[in-house]
Amino acid sequence: MAPALKLLVQRVALGLMLLFLVSALIFVGTQILPGDVAQSILGQSATPEALANLRQELGLNEPALTRYFDWLFNALQGDFGTALTNGQDIAHSVGNRLKNTLFLAFWAAVIAVPLAIFLGLLAVRFRDRWPDKLISTVTLASISIPEFLIGYLIMYFVAVKLRWFPSVAMINDGMSLGEKLSSIAMPVMVLTLVVLAHMMRMTRAAILNVMQSAYIETAELKGLNRFQVIYRHAFPNSIAPIVNVVMLNLAYLVVGVVVVEVVFVYPGMGQYLVDHVSKRDVPVVQACGLIFAAVYIGLNMVADVVSILTNPRLRHPK
């Protein structure tokens, strides 16, 4: 386990360092404009008194470095400060919305991941025949279509024409699981479609890559049957690439969620972020940006960790 453990520690440390630098980048990203935040919130016509007051309130008179570390330490303790627009505690608003977003992303993943792996395997099994061609055509189409088009198409046909589901995905704590699921059915459908094609294509490539290696040929040549070849030789080696594909796409889901939540007016993180970007509520934007980036970096890190753990060469060092 020694080399694997060392790699693991290195990878986690790298992830944490990346997160730290990203927090700095997000902070700097909101400070680079000409003038300052107070000016852009109040606009050009603001009185000097109002500007001075807001600067005082935001702590803009402190040096940027002090403000950054104050913000970071508070954020690490779960305190993101209060929103400028309504004075509410950000951590409290984020908590509920993060739960909703994860709920949505979770169910999208539950449906998309097995489906994508199954279809990916199908594409490999029927390589260069019509199922494979169909899958690559659909992939081409789906990377060309914006998420909100898929969202509105589904809303138009499923909610408005067929009247199967309500067109807005409302959700609250009083609803039973069944009610919640029916309410998020359409956004889940959209998210599934958004990641499915990509995931399928990457799964296909990963498995093809393994199936073309020399040891698979050797296994076939020494007379193992097809099932044994896949089970004993192909499968252990394709776990890592497939997990990688899944994680990368889950990370992509995190971004797709922003647009889909706005389309279906779903009370999640994405809608919260977009709302407050247009209101120029900088503390909320920083908090949401940091959380999105953390989830994204976290999932990428998990992908690497799993591929280290499942790599037979690292688990059984010579």
Next chain:
Amino acid sequence: MMRIPFAAAVGLFFTALYFLAAIFAPLLAPYGMAEVVGDVWEPSSATHLLGTDNIGRDLLTRMIYGGRTTIFIATAATVLSFTTGSVLGFLAAVLGGWADQLLSRAVDLLMSIPSLIFALVVLSVMPVTVPVLILVMGLLDSTRVFRLARAVAVDINVMDYVEAAKLRGEGRVWIIFREILPNALSPLVAEMGLRFIFMVLFVSTLSFLGLGVQPPEADWGGIVKENKDGIVYGIPAALIPAFAIATLAISVNLVADWVLNRTTSLKGGRG
């Protein structure tokens, strides 16, 4: 004479159609861009081919002008992203050492945040105008071009002819523009199509979220946003620009796929 495959020909035709419509928008559009000419959400008729929008403007006119804005922003951002990305990528490959490390790690850092999230963070404090949009989108996307340009240039940089040029005493500018650039051009051009589509989707998404092109200027994402409330009443006006985005993206994709296949087979031929 090379033969153009059917799919690529269709792609080329529609891409050209959209670009021409964008260039000649004022000649083609039947009405003024912000002119209210009818009732709210009129169905399509002889006077309004695509019907009217949420405040009674001619939708076809809005679509033509919107396409102009979308295509202009996407093209400008692609050009910016390519010049920045490839120049920095080539530099990193030629200079090597700490300059390469510095640039590559900075790009890794920028790419560790999803572009849409970072764009939203930056746009929350920047004034949302067309030049700012182009700048933010172009610079964020140049990280992808940087990776590709650097990877291609590192391979070329160790070729014998580059070595020969260095021994001749050519400077770095010569190496980059006369040795590396011509040989790196084909993979970069193929990538350009994909980056352009990404830009179209990016600016449309931003406008759809209300953080891109600001009204009364039209762009495709913005038209979707303006007309999205109609969907609930069964009025498909919002689907038209979304459909335009999708067809433009698919057309460019078909062309890019063809260019990519041509260049890779060329490479295969060279060995």
